[in-house]
Amino acid sequence: MPTPAQRSRSFARKRVTTPGGTVKIHYTKKKPGIARCAECKKPLHGVPRGLPSEIAKLTKTQKRPDRPYGGNLCPPCTRKHIKSKNMERWEND
Amino acid sequence: MIEVGRICVKTAGREAGKYCVVVDVLDDGMVLVTGPKAATHVKRRKCSIHHIEPTPETVKVKKNATDDEVIAAYKQTGVFKKLELKEPNAKDIEKAKDSERKRATAAKTEKKQAKPAEKKDETKVEEKVKKEETPKTEEKKAEPRKEEPQTEKKPAVKKKTKKKAKK
Numbered sequence A: 001m002p003t004p005a006q007r008s009r010s011f012a013r014k015r016v017t018t019p020g021g022t023v024k025i026h027y028t029k030k031k032p033g034i035a036r037c038a039e040c041k042k043p044l045h046g047v048p049r050g051l052p053s054e055i056a057k058l059t060k061t062q063k064r065p066d067r068p069y070g071g072n073l074c075p076p077c078t079r080k081h082i083k084s085k086n087m088e089r090w091e092n093d
Numbered sequence B: 001m002i003e004v005g006r007i008c009v010k011t012a013g014r015e016a017g018k019y020c021v022v023v024d025v026l027d028d029g030m031v032l033v034t035g036p037k038a039a040t041h042v043k044r045r046k047c048s049i050h051h052i053e054p055t056p057e058t059v060k061v062k063k064n065a066t067d068d069e070v071i072a073a074y075k076q077t078g079v080f081k082k083l084e085l086k087e088p089n090a091k092d093i094e095k096a097k098d099s100e101r102k103r104a105t106a107a108k109t110e111k112k113q114a115k116p117a118e119k120k121d122e123t124k125v126e127e128k129v130k131k132e133e134t135p136k137t138e139e140k141k142a143e144p145r146k147e148e149p150q151t152e153k154k155p156a157v158k159k160k161t162k163k164k165a166k167k
Helices: A075-089 B067-077 B090-166
Strands: A011-017 A023-029 B006-010 B019-025 B030-034 B045-048 B052-058
Touching: A075 B052, B019 B052, B067 B090
Parallel strands: none
Antiparallel strands: A011 A023, B006 B019, B006 B052, B019 B030, B030 B045
């Protein structure tokens, strides 16, 4: 029997076949979703997926790409941002 | 738009959003670029045109100008104020130069280490060939020896089966 806390749907249920052949349910914490671009909603590369406790153990460079807006925007969207900023900067001059 | 002396913004990689100067125009849409590193943290490197966004600002700079010449040109034309950058101290310039020297020495040592390793490999291969030749004769001698214990084992197995049958 699982503990009452594990019965809530915030736990993921995993079916495991034991060596004896019976199927048992294992209760595990759900992973957070994949990191996505804030603008175009495409999945980001180079951003790991896991429990917060697992990700806290990683180094800073393993958590996101070393780039402005890294881990928030995808590369084409950052390029658009930087280009538009550059255009605004030199519009009045 | 992109010529020698044109100030650009990098749009890709870790140096994205930082200013740089075109120092040389190469073939195949490639360009030599510097910040310099002491001024804008952009290293002197080859770069694609697609990873650069030009600005209307220009600096009078010779082709293949050194980083010191570029900084001098910045000071003359007042680029630091226009781009809202800090003027690099003597310390900053020394730091940037030291890091470049370290990289150059590291690359040289890697090359030196790589060359003797190749020579060793050749000698190792020759040794291996010699070793491979010698054990072949030993193996031939060893093969008949292996057969003898096999014959000894077989009767032992038969005995076990007989005992099981009796039980």
